[in-house]
Amino acid sequence: MRGAYGGPRVLLRRLREVMAEPVTAQERLDRIVVLIAANMVAEVCSVYVLRVDGDLELYATEGLNRDAVHRTTMRKGEGLVGLVADEAEPVNLADAQAHPAYSYKPETGEEIYHSFMGVPILRSGNTLGVLVVQNKAHRSYSDEEIEALQTTAMVIAEMIASGELAPPGGGVEPVGRRPAHAGGAPLSEGIGLGHVVLHEPRVVVKNLIAEDSAAELKRLDAALARLRASIDVLLDEGDVARAGEHRDVLEAFRMFANDRGWGRRLHEAVLTGLTAEAAVERVQSDTRARMQRQTDPYLRERLHDLDDLANRLLRELTSPGLGMAPAVAELPENAIVVARSMGPAALLDYDRSRLRGLVLEEGSGSSHVAIVARALGIAAVGQLENATGLVEAGDAIIVDGVSGEVHVRPTPDVERAYADKVRFRARRQEQYRALREKPTRSQDGVDVSLYLNAGLLVDLPHIEETGADGVGLFRTELQFMVATSLPKTAAQEALYRSVLEAARGKPVTFRTLDVGGDKVLPYMSMESEENPALGWRAIRLGLDRPALLRTQVRAMLRAAAGRELRIMFPMVAAVSEFDEAVAVVQRERARLDAHGHRAPTSMSLGVMVEVPSLLFQLDEIARKADFLSVGSNDLMQFLYAADRGNPRIANRFDPLSRGFLRSLRAVARAGAKHGTPVTLCGEMAARPLEAMALLAVGYRAMSVSPAAVGPVKTMLLSLDVAEAASVVEPLIDAEDGPSCLRPALQAYAAKRGLPVEP
Incomplete structure (x- = not known):
């Protein structure tokens, strides 16, 4: 490597130039793998994209047989690439072929390469693909090199999530914009078709690559100080200062905000060349990916606290002083509000003439927010695990308040089926009116x-x-x-x-x-x-x-x-x-x-x-x-x-x-x-x-x-x-x-x- 953290910053600057070029998404990805291989002195760099059918498809490579691009696929969990996708953790091996998970794909010509490093391509904790480098020599990659590859994977994640990448010849779509289906508990009858509005919207990080890392570190430290101070004020003033369960929750929140490990990881991410906002996104995405795979309900519940903390820090970076006070979003036509939890007053803050549905990670049919949803006549579904992580603001979504099902980015046939269902409900309502x-x-x-x-x-x-x-x-x-x-x-x-x-x-x-x-x-x-x-x-x-x-x-x-x-x-x-x-x-x-x-x-x-x-x-x-x-x-x-x-x-x-x-x-x-x-x-x-x-x-x-x-x-x-x-x-x-x-x-x-x- 060219010295600690020198390589990633150089690579990110060059990536920024490639991202600005007026070329197709596939051409941009082809150039990115060449850049990564050259920067990391790797003989192979490959990008595998997770598809909607659960398979990983080779989308770009430098070093392997180019004819294998869009031909080589493997199941999630198959081979070392599948292992990285399944575990959402880096895999670093000096002799990959000796690993029991190794899977040989003859069309790629990779049998001459021994060392292997793969990192997951993550966004909001969801795996979108795998980024791999390989060398002929038996070597272990350094922590700095792993960090560099993880940082670079963020850029590729944005490409996949944006929907830019398209399979050639009508192949299987990448998972980044895939339709998603999940089931929860019906709270309020009806069917809502519309677009996602996040109740506590995540800050969209558009600028990933820093111009001046020292300046970004100062911005990060200032935002952390404001966030910690705002939590201290909440704990030390007003009704919250009294003992109670709510105070225990905020005390845990303060503990997370002052955690040295969290702060260190944020600093390290900035030193790789990311902006302060991108560093927060990167660290939280890695944490979310790990914690979503935990079976301990207590640890999984802490994920909500960490998500909230990261979102508040992002708001402090983009809108200083507003970290603890997210505003109610302006609604588009046919809005579906998605939230972790919500009280009835918060729901009433929204313009009901535009509100068509509600999706909650929590909530029960007899909760007050469900009663208000029924009073407003909007479809509502609760107890939908990781609802806020499944969607992006503006996503098309269907909420079935009868069955408790939610369809995110629905396919045309699902949309047609629900259009028929809406017409059937309308006919039944006519029968009731009669x-x-x-x-x-x-x-x-x-x-x-x-x-x-x-x-x-x-x-x-x-x-x-x-x-x-x-x-x-x-x-x-x-x-x-x-x-x-x-x-x-x-x-x-x-x-x-x-x-x-x-x-x-x-x-x-x-x-x-x-x-x-x-x-x-x-x-x-x-x-x-x-x-x-x-x-x-x-x-x-x-x-x-x-x-x-x-x-x-x-x-x-x-x-x-x-x-x-x-x-x-x-x-x-x-x-x-x-x-x-x-x-x-x-x-x-x-x-x-x-x-x-x-x-x-x-x-x-x-x-x-x-x-x-x-x-x-x-x-x-x-x-x-x-x-x-x-x-x-x-x-x-x-x-x-x-x-x-x-x-x-x-x-x-x-x-x-x-x-x-x-x-x-x-x-x-x-x-x-x-x-x-x-x-x-x-x-x-x-x-x-x-x-x-x-x-x-x-x-x-x-x-x-x-x-x-x-x-x-x-x-x-x-x-x-x-x-x-x-x-x-x-x-x-x-x-x-x-x-x-x-x-x-x-x-x-x-x-x-x-x-x-x-």
Whole structure:
């Protein structure tokens, strides 16, 4: 070598000249291998590109038989080249032919070469190919030479990922822009076709080769210092300074940011001739490739931390001071947002008129972000491993919120298939719309009310489109979450009045502010909590901050002047809390009367049954409340102590389990006993099979997402409720047998030909 780090810098400067030449991608690659061989005093330099079929194809060579280009292929894992691709690690051998993985390809003429060094061509941790040098002499390549080859591989990775390289004569496409298919958990029904928008977009590194390595080192050190300082500020100031799980996470983050090994690798990458940004990309890509092959879930989870850290450092390099504050991306038409995780407020930051879908690495069907996605009417898929690593910003993508499948860079036949699927769904929606004027009555004459869950004004036209009986749950917190400051009484009143007007005389049930947990208002000071889902939220916050609750109730009373008003209080755990909330409403009603304001024509005050303690106070609450509404999502998670936002346990328990159905039946019976109407407004009611079970245990009113009205109504019109009850009740009361009744209910539905598939 020409001295430590001298060779790579010279090579990168010459590569920059080649990359600027007006030649084809194949000609550019041919020149690159000649340059590498000359710079490294190697007799052979070859580039193998990973294809979409999993094979590695020889795309360019200096030293081997040129006729072997595009003819020689090997499987991933076959030979030394396949070993490099499979392990995503360099292989350095003085006598390659003695290695058990060696595979002889006679058409290449490589039998005269003994030493071998191969490095993976990586981008975002994904293997795109292999770069190889060989010599006749038995020699081991130095660490500097391995570093030089890895650095050069970054340039080739950009060529492959850009789609410049094309197989001759219609051969198999390189993997860089290959179609990808992955499966996750469906969160919100629908099919979204569009282009990828990364929620925390990676900085695109365009300038790989440095003009002045010393200047790049200074830029890198300054960005590292700013990043570390910003993490220190987060830890030492504000609510985060208090102990808790969130602080532990940031402490680990600070440990990674101050890791000397990480900093050393970044410095070494810059000294090879890369820009500071390219060095960060290079080190993180190598780390991602190694950690993705780990089986230890803890180590794999740390990959997310390191990805986040690298992205923040890139932002510090390109936009100093913004490392800890990525901005929401501007959306193209038909945008599909892809993220590791996301809260409901973050999703609401996006322009919903352009939003078509959501893909998450985490998330469960009952998480709040999934509920908001359903409210927005966008297809969503969660629990998609490495979702952010599979895509690039702008990639074409299809999100199937029914099956949980995601297609990245889909082939034309896949696009056609989904276009047909969209047309089929449109025809089915037409069939559902044809039912909207038909009474919601079962085969044996049981009348059922189907309401909508809503949270934004744009949800209200769905009442007419679906023929729903009204709004069974209006989530008032969404207005607070999209606002930049606490909405004034007048703004709240205007919204509630608009909702009532849009409902055109049909009932609307307003739920008072339900924030806390994962629904955080950025302008409102909230202390961090160890268990926020069980903490200071919903009615607890409203009763402790009476001015907040009074303001909201006052706005509702004014908005409902001359109309019916229905108010529901969330997360009531004791009858006394309902009494306190009712007292607030009565005081506000008396205040408005005293000032001569027109009052609602009627007023009903209800309770959400979602805290298990209320199951043991059903008689008392049913006597006092005007109506009950079961929040099956929270009731389920609290009853089973299973965080619905945790993908490891969110689906561990089934809502059609005997224990949960007994709880739901108890609420329905208490309502019937005291003449108190009962509605179920959780996601459970939106699935036809679960809705069938609810009807069987006594529910006669359900509130669902707009997309669920058609499927649930179609099932109901074919159902004999009394017969279903005669099947379901004994299963619930049984003392033995399987605890989950889903298989038995599916068998009954199949026997009766009931349409229970969503």
